[in-house]
Amino acid sequence: MVAITVPVAAPTAAGGVVKVAARGVDVFYGAKQALVAVDLDIAEHQVTALIGPSGCGKSTFLRCLNRMNDTIEGCRVTGSITLDGQDLYARTIDVVQVRSRVGMVFQKPNPFPKSVYDNVAYGPRIHGLARDRAELDAIVETSLKLASLWSEVKDRLGEPGTSLSGGQQQRLCIARAIAVSPEVILMDEPCSALDPIATAHIEELIDELKTNFTIAIVTHNMQQAARVSQYTAFFHLGRLVEFGDTAAVFTNPRETMTQDYITGRFG
Amino acid sequence: MTDVLARDLARARNPAVAARRAHRRRAAEARFRAASVAGTAVALLTLVVLLVALVGQGLDGLRATRVALDVAFDAATVDPDGTGDPAVIAKADFNALVKEALRARFPDVTTRQDRKRLNGLVSSGALYELRDMLLDDPGVIGTTQRVWLPASDDVDQFAKGHIDRAASEAERRVSDQEIAWLDALEADEALQTRFSRIFFTAGDSREPELAGIRGALVGSLLTMAVTAIIAFPLGVATAIYLEEFAPRNRWTDLIEVNINNLAAVPSIVFGLLGLAIFLNVVGLPRSAPLVGGLVLALMSLPVIIIAGRAALTAVPPSIREAARGVGASPLQVVAHHVLPLAMPGILTGTIIAMARALGETAPLLMIGMVAFVVDVPTGPMDAATVLPVQIYLWADSPERAFVGKTAAAIVVLLGFLITMNGVAVYLRRRFEVKW
Ligand SMILES: Nc1ncnc2c1ncn2[C@@H]1O[C@H](COP(=O)(O)OP(=O)(O)O)[C@@H](O)[C@H]1O
Ligand SMILES: [Mg+2]
Numbered sequence: 001m002v003a004i005t006v007p008v009a010a011p012t013a014a015g016g017v018v019k020v021a022a023r024g025v026d027v028f029y030g031a032k033q034a035l036v037a038v039d040l041d042i043a044e045h046q047v048t049a050l051i052g053p054s055g056c057g058k059s060t061f062l063r064c065l066n067r068m069n070d071t072i073e074g075c076r077v078t079g080s081i082t083l084d085g086q087d088l089y090a091r092t093i094d095v096v097q098v099r100s101r102v103g104m105v106f107q108k109p110n111p112f113p114k115s116v117y118d119n120v121a122y123g124p125r126i127h128g129l130a131r132d133r134a135e136l137d138a139i140v141e142t143s144l145k146l147a148s149l150w151s152e153v154k155d156r157l158g159e160p161g162t163s164l165s166g167g168q169q170q171r172l173c174i175a176r177a178i179a180v181s182p183e184v185i186l187m188d189e190p191c192s193a194l195d196p197i198a199t200a201h202i203e204e205l206i207d208e209l210k211t212n213f214t215i216a217i218v219t220h221n222m223q224q225a226a227r228v229s230q231y232t233a234f235f236h237l238g239r240l241v242e243f244g245d246t247a248a249v250f251t252n253p254r255e256t257m258t259q260d261y262i263t264g265r266f267g
Numbered sequence: 268m269t270d271v272l273a274r275d276l277a278r279a280r281n282p283a284v285a286a287r288r289a290h291r292r293r294a295a296e297a298r299f300r301a302a303s304v305a306g307t308a309v310a311l312l313t314l315v316v317l318l319v320a321l322v323g324q325g326l327d328g329l330r331a332t333r334v335a336l337d338v339a340f341d342a343a344t345v346d347p348d349g350t351g352d353p354a355v356i357a358k359a360d361f362n363a364l365v366k367e368a369l370r371a372r373f374p375d376v377t378t379r380q381d382r383k384r385l386n387g388l389v390s391s392g393a394l395y396e397l398r399d400m401l402l403d404d405p406g407v408i409g410t411t412q413r414v415w416l417p418a419s420d421d422v423d424q425f426a427k428g429h430i431d432r433a434a435s436e437a438e439r440r441v442s443d444q445e446i447a448w449l450d451a452l453e454a455d456e457a458l459q460t461r462f463s464r465i466f467f468t469a470g471d472s473r474e475p476e477l478a479g480i481r482g483a484l485v486g487s488l489l490t491m492a493v494t495a496i497i498a499f500p501l502g503v504a505t506a507i508y509l510e511e512f513a514p515r516n517r518w519t520d521l522i523e524v525n526i527n528n529l530a531a532v533p534s535i536v537f538g539l540l541g542l543a544i545f546l547n548v549v550g551l552p553r554s555a556p557l558v559g560g561l562v563l564a565l566m567s568l569p570v571i572i573i574a575g576r577a578a579l580t581a582v583p584p585s586i587r588e589a590a591r592g593v594g595a596s597p598l599q600v601v602a603h604h605v606l607p608l609a610m611p612g613i614l615t616g617t618i619i620a621m622a623r624a625l626g627e628t629a630p631l632l633m634i635g636m637v638a639f640v641v642d643v644p645t646g647p648m649d650a651a652t653v654l655p656v657q658i659y660l661w662a663d664s665p666e667r668a669f670v671g672k673t674a675a676a677i678v679v680l681l682g683f684l685i686t687m688n689g690v691a692v693y694l695r696r697r698f699e700v701k702w
Contacts, residue, residue, distance in 0.1 A: 096596045106592070110586065180594060
């Protein structure tokens with residue numbers, strides 16, 4: 001077993017503002033521990049990539065950030081996670097509000113079996129973000145434009161979201177997440193079910209989105225992590241092994257394990 | 268090792284072996300298809316035979332024989348004081364009018380015995396028709412009108428050819444004398460068998476020619492309404508709670524096991540439960556659709572809950588995650604996404620449970636719904652019976668004329684079922700979501 005040093009948070013050193021800060025996060029599924037003492041800062045208006053072999057706890061960590069783990073029976077989270085300095089796990093916090101501030105895009109595109117329009121409009125509707133139909137239309141249009149899907153679907157807003165292609169569906173899901181104006185968007189392997197062209201589309205999109213949102217993305221694709229992210233965190237067996245500037249992690253990793261992983265020697 | 272592999276490869280790639288395999292596969296498929304077709308054909312044939320027999324007999328039960336008589340609405344009998352008051356007219360002796368009309372038609376019948384027989388040609392329900400006729404139009408008082416009056420069930424059976432004229436007099440229910448009268452009426456074109464509304468407008472009766480399905484139909488409708496109103500929301504709510512909100516622990520496991528067991532409990536036990544609780548403890552009236560509906564709701568609940576849970580589980584978890592991901596509350600997740608997607612399945616389960624409840628007799632025996640009820644119920648607290656019980660009662664009656672009624676009642680019950688299923692299909696279509 002390799003000795004693992006706990007890394008020092010890097011983004012602050014790089015001059016960014018910390019949006020989400022995790023300190024000493026342990027996650028248990030029943031008796032099984034999935035994350036061990038994770039300290040990680042996610043910088044505002046930057047893309048942070050989470051990499052690591054399957055089962056190392058990337059998704060688990062991501063789901064802690066919007067309390068999606070709450071719905072899993074037997075899942076327990078300890079430690080502290082703050083959003084703009086506010087403890088996400090405080091007793092007084094409203095989980096539903098957390099999720100409207102921290103949106104999520106899943107591995108498999110999962111549009112609602114409703115029209116394209118209703119998919120995007122659903123979030124704003126339940127949160128009362130639009131006062132009338134015109135405002136809602138505007139939100140839908142803006143969100144679809146931000147997700148660079150507008151030109152492809154503007155004539156078929158009434159068609160079911162499930163009738164779009166895989167890549168379009170995933171961008172629809174991104175638009176749906178954007179529509180509630182979250183501050184942070186979590187993406188769990190958003191391209192793993194897509195073809196290379198759709199993947200390129202989404203990667204481009206992620207780069208544009210960071211001006212308005214803070215993004216954390218899980219990916220198994222090292223090139224993708226290198227292309228889209230400013231910071232990279234490498235997880236292994238539930239521990240955060242290395243975290244830092246993406247360029248530094250990929251060109252000059254501190255840990256040999258990181259080196260081995262990104263060069264494809266294991267994982 | 269490699270030898271084995273080489274041998275297997277050679278065998279697998281041998282065209283003769285492959286051809287034999289394909290042949291066997293095709294033969295198996297053909298056998299399977301033939302068996303399926305045969306099975307379906309047998310099922311269809313049985314269904315057709317059943318329907319043809321039922322509809323044939325049922326149509327017979329829908330036709331009724333009537334006798335035309337010149338009834339003199341004698342003012343002295345109907346309204347002696349000339350009041351024109353409906354209350355007085357309603358109490359008049361209409362039986363006397365019928366008897367008088369018969370006597371006028373067959374003046375040479377004199378003995379008491381023969382008179383009685385003659386009066387027996389016309390149904391005892393005739394007087395109500397005369398009464399209603401007069402109440403509708405008091406203008407006919409003092410005139411003589413030709414009126415088609417319902418014949419008694421024996422006359423009806425004879426007119427329909429169910430009584431053999433050639434049989435010896437002792438073996439048939441109509442005497443030679445009666446046949447002679449009927450032939451005379453027939454010759455005057457005063458005897459006719461045609462479609463009768465009575466079956467659909469009347470409640471039960473001891474006289475087959477006056478018995479109708481309406482009481483039982485309304486009873487079934489009321490009972491089903493109570494069942495649906497109670498079992499559907501309760502069942503769906505329970506399914507949602509257990510599936511979406513309840514923690515998994517020993518208690519919920521226990522509840523789940525018990526619900527599954529309840530679904531298999533014989534229905535008569537629910538009847539006993541209803542008797543003990545709704546009648547003896549709560550003190551609700553016997554024979555009431557409310558109680559019947561409650562009992563059937565208890566019986567249907569486990570089925571609806573189980574079907575509901577199955578439908579809810581079938582909704583992909585990704586939809587729940589997607590909804591939560593944009594900040595939908597647990598209630599919103601269920602109400603906006605999970606429930607609408609599960610609705611077709613829930614409705615299917617509910618309809619299956621309701622169809623079973625509709626055909627149920629045993630638990631209703633326990634709460635007094637087998638009673639002989641003449642009046643059509645007007646509310647869930649009135650004494651009533653239901654279609655299957657009515658079928659049972661009629662099938663059990665000795666009169667030959669109830670055979671047709673029984674068949675017609677079965678057709679009505681089947682029609683009810685088909686309507687219910689039709690509604691279910693419609694609702695399912697409406698809720699169905701294209702993926
Ligand atoms: N719902 C769950 N219940 C129990 N164990 C889980 C659950 N989800 C994940 N795990 C376990 O937690 C560990 C981390 O899983 P995950 O975060 O999904 O890994 P990754 O996304 O990095 O592949 C794995 O060992 C996995 O088996
Ligand atoms: Mg994962």
